[in-house]
Amino acid sequence: MLYKxxxxxxxxxxxxLNSGNLTYISRMNPRARHLRLALHNNGEVILTRPRYVSExxxxxxxxxKGAWLEKQLAKIKNSKNFSLLSETKAEYSVNQAKARAVIxxxxxxxxxxxxxxxxxxxxxNQKTRWGSCSRRGGLSFNYRLIFFSPQVIDYVIAHExxxxxxxxxxxxxxxxVARAIPDYKKIRRELKxxxxxx
Ligand SMILES: [Zn+2]
Numbered sequence: 001m002l003y004k005x006x007x008x009x010x011x012x013x014x015x016x017l018n019s020g021n022l023t024y025i026s027r028m029n030p031r032a033r034h035l036r037l038a039l040h041n042n043g044e045v046i047l048t049r050p051r052y053v054s055e056x057x058x059x060x061x062x063x064x065k066g067a068w069l070e071k072q073l074a075k076i077k078n079s080k081n082f083s084l085l086s087e088t089k090a091e092y093s094v095n096q097a098k099a100r101a102v103i104x105x106x107x108x109x110x111x112x113x114x115x116x117x118x119x120x121x122x123x124x125n126q127k128t129r130w131g132s133c134s135r136r137g138g139l140s141f142n143y144r145l146i147f148f149s150p151q152v153i154d155y156v157i158a159h160e161x162x163x164x165x166x167x168x169x170x171x172x173x174x175x176x177v178a179r180a181i182p183d184y185k186k187i188r189r190e191l192k193x194x195x196x197x198x
Contacts, residue, residue, distance in 0.1 A: 004150045005059070006102045014102055015045055015062070016150040017070055023098070026058060035061055039072045041079065092125065092143075099123045099143040106150075107139075107157050113180045116164040130191065130198045131156045133163035154180070155187040159198055 004016040005024065015024040024045045032050040035058060039045050049058045100123045107121065119137035126132075126142040133139055139160050145153050158180040166173035177184050191198065 005063075006105065006150075014098060014146060015069075016153075017066060017073065018149055019070055019073055020147050020149065022069070022073070024062065026055065037062065037065055037068075039069060039076065041076045045069065095146060096123050096125075096143045099141065099146045102146055102153065103141050103157060106154055107161070110154060110158050110180050111161055113158075114161055114165070114176075116161055118161075118164055128197060131160040132198075133160045133167075135167065137164060139164075151187055152191060155184055155191070156198060158184070 006014040006016065011025055013024045015022045022043050022045045027046060027048045028051060029048050030051045032048050034050065035053060036048045037045065047058055047062055103123060104121060117137065118139050122138065122140045123143050124140055129142060130145060131141045141156065145156055158177055162173055162176040166176060181187065
């Protein structure tokens with residue numbers, strides 16, 4: 001199992017699970033006696049730690065609880081109260097900012113493989129697509145990507161980056177994608193079940 005933490009601010013991070021991403025907030029409470037991990041039905045994971053527990057130890061504890069979090073996430077996704085997908089405007093702008101932070105970071109990481117030039121990055125509430133690349137070099141991404149696994153996010157970013165060089169879906173294009181994402185076929189199948197195109 002692969003869990004990743006993407007930093008949004010000192011206190012807030014995104015925790016990438018296999019079944020989706022969650023907002024992770026780490027808090028120190030001097031009155032807390034033990035580490036306490038809670039998953040709220042707005043998709044926030046809150047870890048409260050006593051003063052004597054280091055941030056590093058708390059992170060290791062969080063990552064060791066991945067399987068438990070997956071189970072809890074499946075439970076709340078099945079309940080009516082799960083608000084990750086029915087968000088307010090305020091939540092949208094928070095999620096858009098998170099998406100921008102994660103996508104910008106992953107884009108520069110993946111582009112180290114290609115070194116392609118692009119004009120701009122925009123994060124949008126796209127109804128029909130996960131991402132797109134314009135002929136003028138503008139990359140757009142769907143903010144909902146942050147609810148998916150880090151593997152899916154990386155694949156969509158690499159896909160759009162490769163369109164800067166190959167404006168088609170030819171064999172040359174897919175060979176280029178495979179340079180950064182060797183198992184892209186598997187991830188592509190996973191994404192195909194989501195009703196949005198790329
Ligand atoms: Zn494409």
